[in-house]
Amino acid sequence: MRLSQLAAAALLTSATFLPLHGHAADEADPVVATVAGVEIHASELTLAESDLDPQFAQMPAEQRRVAALAAVIDIKTLARKAEAEKLDQTDEFKKLMTFQRDRALHNALFRATVVDPVSDADIKARYDKEIAATPPEEEINARHILLKTEEEARAVIAELDGGKDFAELAKEKSTGPSAAQGGELGFFTKGRMVPEFEAVAFTLETGDYAREPVKTQFGWHVIKVEERRQTAPPEFEAVADQVRQLVMRERYGDLIRAARAETEIEVLDPDLKTSYETLSQQQQQ
Known part of the structure; x- marks a missing residue:
C-alpha cells in the first residue's frame, strides 16, 4: 500500500512549509522527530518518500519531505497502538x-547483483x-491516390501519363485520409501495408508510379x-533505457535459474505443480 494518509494529503492545500530540525547530532542520519520517544531518522523519510502516492511526485522537494514525515508519524502512531492490542503476535501478522x-x-540481492553492477559500458555493448x-x-516513401472504382483509377493514371502532378491529383481526387498531404504515406517497410498494396509498391523504381x-x-x-x-538503427541515447531494462531482465533470469538449480523446490499441489513446471520450461526457453 502506498503512503497516502490524510495528514500527508492535507499538506497539498497548505501555503507554508516550515523546515525540519533534528533533535540529535547524528550528521549521517539525524533524528527529525520522535513518536512516544521512538526516533524518526532522516533515512526513514527517504524510504517513505519513495513509497508516497504518485500524486506527490509533482510536489516541491520540501513539501514531499513534510508529506513523508506526516506519513511516518501516522505509521508509527498506529503501529504503537497495534502493538498495544497485540496485533503483532497474531499468526497472520x-x-x-x-x-x-x-x-x-x-x-536487496536483485539490486546488489543485477541493478548496481550494470554499467554504461554494459549497455553500450548490448546495444x-x-x-x-x-x-x-x-523502406520506401510512397504516395497514393485512393479511388472508389477501377475506372476512376485508370482515369487518374491517364492524367499522370499526360504530365499531371501526382500530389496535386491526390489532393483533388483521393478519398483517403492522406489526400491533404498529397497522398504521402511516409516511409514504411514490408509488412506495414496490406499485401496487395506493398506487393506493387516495392517493385516500383524511385520516382515511378504504377501503370x-x-x-x-x-x-x-x-x-x-x-x-x-x-x-x-535507433540512436543509442534514444534506446539506452530500454537496453538497460533488457540487460537487467536477462541477468535477473540468470540469477533466478542459478538459484533454483541449487535449491530443492517441491510443489505439492498437483494443479499448481503442472502449471509451475510449464512456466519454468517457458522461462528456460
Whole structure:
C-alpha cells in the first residue's frame, strides 16, 4: 500500500512549509522527530518518500519531505497502538512479516547483483550486439491516390501519363485520409501495408508510379514511390533505457535459474505443480 494518509494529503492545500530540525547530532542520519520517544531518522523519510502516492511526485522537494514525515508519524502512531492490542503476535501478522522479509531480501540481492553492477559500458555493448544482429531493411516513401472504382483509377493514371502532378491529383481526387498531404504515406517497410498494396509498391523504381491500379479492401489505389532507403538503427541515447531494462531482465533470469538449480523446490499441489513446471520450461526457453 502506498503512503497516502490524510495528514500527508492535507499538506497539498497548505501555503507554508516550515523546515525540519533534528533533535540529535547524528550528521549521517539525524533524528527529525520522535513518536512516544521512538526516533524518526532522516533515512526513514527517504524510504517513505519513495513509497508516497504518485500524486506527490509533482510536489516541491520540501513539501514531499513534510508529506513523508506526516506519513511516518501516522505509521508509527498506529503501529504503537497495534502493538498495544497485540496485533503483532497474531499468526497472520507473523506470516506477513516473513513474506515481507523474504521480499526485502530478494530486492536487496536483485539490486546488489543485477541493478548496481550494470554499467554504461554494459549497455553500450548490448546495444552494439543488437544492432549487429539486426540487418537493415529496405523502406520506401510512397504516395497514393485512393479511388472508389477501377475506372476512376485508370482515369487518374491517364492524367499522370499526360504530365499531371501526382500530389496535386491526390489532393483533388483521393478519398483517403492522406489526400491533404498529397497522398504521402511516409516511409514504411514490408509488412506495414496490406499485401496487395506493398506487393506493387516495392517493385516500383524511385520516382515511378504504377501503370495499373491496385485493388485492396479500401478501394482502388494509384501508387507512386518517392524515395527508397535502408532503415537506420535507433540512436543509442534514444534506446539506452530500454537496453538497460533488457540487460537487467536477462541477468535477473540468470540469477533466478542459478538459484533454483541449487535449491530443492517441491510443489505439492498437483494443479499448481503442472502449471509451475510449464512456466519454468517457458522461462528456460
